[in-house]
Amino acid sequence: xxxxxxxxxxxxxxxxxxxxxxxxxxxxxxxxxxxxxxxxxxxxxxxxxxxxxxxxxxxxxxxxxxxxxxxxxxxxxxxxxxxxxxxxxxxxxxxxxxxxxxxxxxxxxxxxxxxxxxxxxxxxxxxxxxxxxxxxxxxxxxxxxxxxxxxxxxxxxxxxxxxxxxxxxxxxxxxxxxxxxxxx
Amino acid sequence: xxxxxxxxxxxxxxxxxxxxxxxxxxxxxxxxxxxxxxxxxxxxxxxxxxxxxxxxxxxxxxxxxxxxxxxxxxxxxxxxxxxxxxxxxxxxxxxxxxxxxxxxxxxxxxxxxxxxxxxxxxxxxxxxxxxxxxxxxxxxxxxxxxxxxxxxxxxxxxxxxxxxxxxxxxxxxxxxxxxxxxxxxxxxxxxxxxxxxxxxxxxxxxxxxxxxxxxxxxxxxxxxxxxxxxxxxxxxxxxxxxxxxxxxxxxxxxxxxxxxxxxxxxxxxxxxxxxxxxxxxxxxxxxxxxxxxxxxxxxxxxxxxxxxxxxxxxxxxxxxxxxxxxxxxxxxxxxxxxxxxxxxxxxxxxxxxxxxxxxxxxxxxxxxxxxxxxxxxxxxxxxxxxxxxxxxxxxxxxxxxxxxxxxxxxxxxxxxxxxxxxxxxxxxxxxxxxxxxxxxxxxxxxxxxxxxxxxxxxxxxxxxxxxxxxxxxxxxxxxxxxxxxxxxxxxxxxxxxxxxxxxxxxxxxxxxxxxxxxxxxxxxxxxxxxxxxxxxxxxxxxxxxxxxxxxxxxxxxxxxxxxxxxxxxxxxxxxxxxxxxxxxxxxxxxxxxxxxxxxxxxxxxxxxxxxxxxxxxxxxxxxxxxxxxxxxxxx
Numbered sequence: 001x002x003x004x005x006x007x008x009x010x011x012x013x014x015x016x017x018x019x020x021x022x023x024x025x026x027x028x029x030x031x032x033x034x035x036x037x038x039x040x041x042x043x044x045x046x047x048x049x050x051x052x053x054x055x056x057x058x059x060x061x062x063x064x065x066x067x068x069x070x071x072x073x074x075x076x077x078x079x080x081x082x083x084x085x086x087x088x089x090x091x092x093x094x095x096x097x098x099x100x101x102x103x104x105x106x107x108x109x110x111x112x113x114x115x116x117x118x119x120x121x122x123x124x125x126x127x128x129x130x131x132x133x134x135x136x137x138x139x140x141x142x143x144x145x146x147x148x149x150x151x152x153x154x155x156x157x158x159x160x161x162x163x164x165x166x167x168x169x170x171x172x173x174x175x176x177x178x179x180x181x182x183x184x
Numbered sequence: 185x186x187x188x189x190x191x192x193x194x195x196x197x198x199x200x201x202x203x204x205x206x207x208x209x210x211x212x213x214x215x216x217x218x219x220x221x222x223x224x225x226x227x228x229x230x231x232x233x234x235x236x237x238x239x240x241x242x243x244x245x246x247x248x249x250x251x252x253x254x255x256x257x258x259x260x261x262x263x264x265x266x267x268x269x270x271x272x273x274x275x276x277x278x279x280x281x282x283x284x285x286x287x288x289x290x291x292x293x294x295x296x297x298x299x300x301x302x303x304x305x306x307x308x309x310x311x312x313x314x315x316x317x318x319x320x321x322x323x324x325x326x327x328x329x330x331x332x333x334x335x336x337x338x339x340x341x342x343x344x345x346x347x348x349x350x351x352x353x354x355x356x357x358x359x360x361x362x363x364x365x366x367x368x369x370x371x372x373x374x375x376x377x378x379x380x381x382x383x384x385x386x387x388x389x390x391x392x393x394x395x396x397x398x399x400x401x402x403x404x405x406x407x408x409x410x411x412x413x414x415x416x417x418x419x420x421x422x423x424x425x426x427x428x429x430x431x432x433x434x435x436x437x438x439x440x441x442x443x444x445x446x447x448x449x450x451x452x453x454x455x456x457x458x459x460x461x462x463x464x465x466x467x468x469x470x471x472x473x474x475x476x477x478x479x480x481x482x483x484x485x486x487x488x489x490x491x492x493x494x495x496x497x498x499x500x501x502x503x504x505x506x507x508x509x510x511x512x513x514x515x516x517x518x519x520x521x522x523x524x525x526x527x528x529x530x531x532x533x534x535x536x537x538x539x540x541x542x543x544x545x546x547x548x549x550x551x552x553x554x555x556x557x558x559x560x561x562x563x564x565x566x567x568x569x570x571x572x573x574x575x576x577x578x579x580x581x582x583x584x585x586x587x588x589x590x591x592x593x594x595x596x597x598x599x600x601x602x603x604x605x606x607x608x609x610x611x612x613x614x615x616x617x618x619x620x621x622x623x624x625x626x627x628x629x630x631x632x633x634x635x636x637x638x639x640x641x642x643x644x645x646x647x648x649x650x651x652x653x654x655x656x657x658x659x660x661x662x663x664x665x666x667x668x669x670x671x672x673x674x675x676x677x678x679x680x681x682x683x684x685x686x687x688x689x690x691x692x693x694x695x696x697x698x699x700x701x702x703x704x705x706x707x708x709x710x711x712x713x714x715x716x717x718x719x720x721x722x723x724x725x726x727x728x729x730x731x732x733x734x735x736x737x738x739x740x741x742x743x744x745x746x747x748x749x750x751x752x753x754x755x756x757x758x759x760x761x762x763x764x765x766x767x768x769x770x771x772x773x774x775x776x777x778x779x780x781x782x783x784x785x786x787x788x789x790x791x792x793x794x795x796x797x798x799x800x801x802x803x804x805x806x807x808x809x810x811x812x813x814x815x816x817x818x819x
Contacts, residue, residue: 086273118262147261148268177265
């Protein structure tokens with residue numbers, strides 16, 4: 001009884017993952033080390049903490065890296081098809097990988113803390129970031145997300161591709177209304 | 185049958201494995217469900233309440249001109265998003281089972297949509313729009329609060345309860361399978377262990393208790409008897425004639441007999457008593473609660489009688505007898521181990537002395553056993569150190585009265601027990617495996633003495649030596665004779681080997697070659713004790729015998745039984761016709777001598793003429809004989 005089920009699940013995962021990889025190939029490689037441009041539009045994300053290539057130096061504070069939508073679009077682009085516990089049906093998310101974003105602003109890190117507009121927060125370990133293509137999505141089903149629809153940025157774990165992530169402990173890390181990242 | 189059991193076993197193990205696996209999985213699921221739903225339910229409604237309160241606060245601050253419109257709008261968006269979280273998605277699906285919650289959230293979302301243009305255009309200051317927003321949102325506070333409280337108390341957990349209940353039923357089902365198959369497995373194990381235990385304590389053939397169980401019962405009997413100051417008896421039973429049945433009718437027949445004996449013994453005893461099979465054809469009874477010796481005697485007689493009744497082996501009748509040794513507790517020994525040894529001794533005594541029957545142990549048996557062991561030990565030394573002695577009883581010629589032959593007779597004077605009779609020496613030697621060594625010693629000593637007489641210039645005579653049955657069985661008699669003749673240089677004609685008819689015929693039959701080989705060496709052969717044993721005439725015909733020694737019992741009867749002389753006469757004629765020398769032995773009186781003189785025997789032996797003599801005495805007699813004869817030869 002168990003075997004066919006798990007096989008079909010593996011097939012499903014492989015199919016989605018292949019789509020995912022295929023779309024990834026079209027992306028642009030991150031330019032590590034190049035100076036980060038200054039945002040020209042509304043800032044969506046502020047990365048603070050262990051930041052080495054920032055674009056803002058607040059008074060009495062370390063570098064910060066701020067991103068607007070255009071800057072996010074400069075990073076390698078990915079698309080992910082998955083279900084979530086807070087949406088109905090399979091959703092298509094577009095965004096950048098957390099891994100790529102972090103590589104753009106720092107050479108090394110020991111995980112991050114993701115914070116939402118309402119100050120909800122979650123800890124994401126370096127190992128998770130390394131092991132799974134965790135996405136910072138800015139489009140859902142091709143549309144930008146309003147705050148009321150959990151936008152403008154949403155941390156998306158590839159739940160359907162990695163069934164082991166379908167646990168409440170990972171669900172809690174899928175921070176919506178993301179606006180700050182603290183790099184450790 | 186075995187196959188079916190195996191399948192049932194496999195099936196049970198399978199059910200056990202599956203049900204324990206599923207029950208565990210479902211259990212984990214329930215735990216997950218309880219923690220996740222409990223957590224998300226309360227968390228989600230609390231977040232709605234808190235965003236509502238924050239928004240109301242922000243509206244107030246905005247009216248007081250302390251915030252910008254962007255902040256107000258972000259709070260509006262956040263509040264709106266909380267309604268969305270409750271209305272969409274799997275996580276809040278269970279919450280949506282609560283009609284009150286859905287109503288409130290839908291109302292709130294609709295109202296927020298309605299207010300959105302008003303809020304977007306809200307100007308700082310406590311104006312109409314502000315009052316409208318506050319006044320219309322205010323009633324939601326109590327409604328949201330009610331949801332929070334209700335969820336905190338778990339009043340709306342009906343859906344969960346149903347779901348949990350279903351899982352509980354499922355778990356119950358699998359747990360039942362788990363427990364039930366577990367019980368079956370335990371039962372299997374229990375039954376197997378009982379069976380093993382039974383096998384360990386039971387004799388497989390007769391279903392009687394086995395040796396191990398017997399020792400257990402013996403210990404119990406001892407404890408019980410000690411506590412209640414009672415007596416009990418141990419009866420050791422050995423079958424006679426069982427080996428023959430096994431050998432001639434096969435082991436199946438033997439097994440049938442054993443089963444028959446077992447059931448007959450069981451029939452004799454009450455449930456408080458024990459009958460066990462110690463192995464082979466040996467059984468043992470523990471008879472509890474004896475009042476006197478007579479009861480044990482009665483039981484022993486019953487045992488002997490019941491066992492000796494005929495056994496019907498699928499049409500064939502056959503019978504065995506029983507030798508029973510009885511030992512009593514506490515009379516004979518307070519130690520149960522000794523009790524069994526005592527019974528064993530008594531049983532052996534029966535075996536030796538009679539064909540079937542019973543004996544009580546008495547301390548003499550123990551002493552005689554000790555004596556035999558001591559003698560056996562000392563016999564080894566005696567052989568080594570030449571402490572044995574040979575006496576020689578002369579055989580005289582009837583015709584001329586000269587000594588023609590001497591029979592070597594073994595004597596042993598034990599430092600503690602004094603003179604040991606030859607039959608006992610032979611008996612002990614054969615029991616303790618010393619027969620061959622003893623015979624070799626006798627052969628060598630006798631031949632050497634014969635040579636000494638010759639070397640002393642005495643007349644050449646024959647020496648006859650009795651050889652024990654063991655020598656035939658071992659098959660090295662021939663070699664021993666060859667060795668002795670070689671080492672002493674004795675002429676083979678001067679050695680006569682005496683074969684005892686009663687004891688050795690079966691051995692001779694088994695290996696007739698031995699006698700022929702001895703004959704081929706030139707050694708003479710005599711058949712001792714002729715007329716008493718089972719010898720058939722064909723033996724006389726077929727075996728290379730030179731001499732017949734008529735048993736002394738015929739001689740003893742002379743004078744009383746007129747038939748005795750006729751018997752002797754007939755035997756003498758038979759021997760003569762077969763070309764054998766005839767010897768009469770055991771002549772004790774002149775009367776006997778005179779009666780036999782006319783019968784034509786060649787040689788005569790007996791106390792009347794000469795007792796067994798020392799070698800020096802024989803020398804004297806021989807010298808005397810020579811002296812008597814020499815004048816005649818001179819003439």
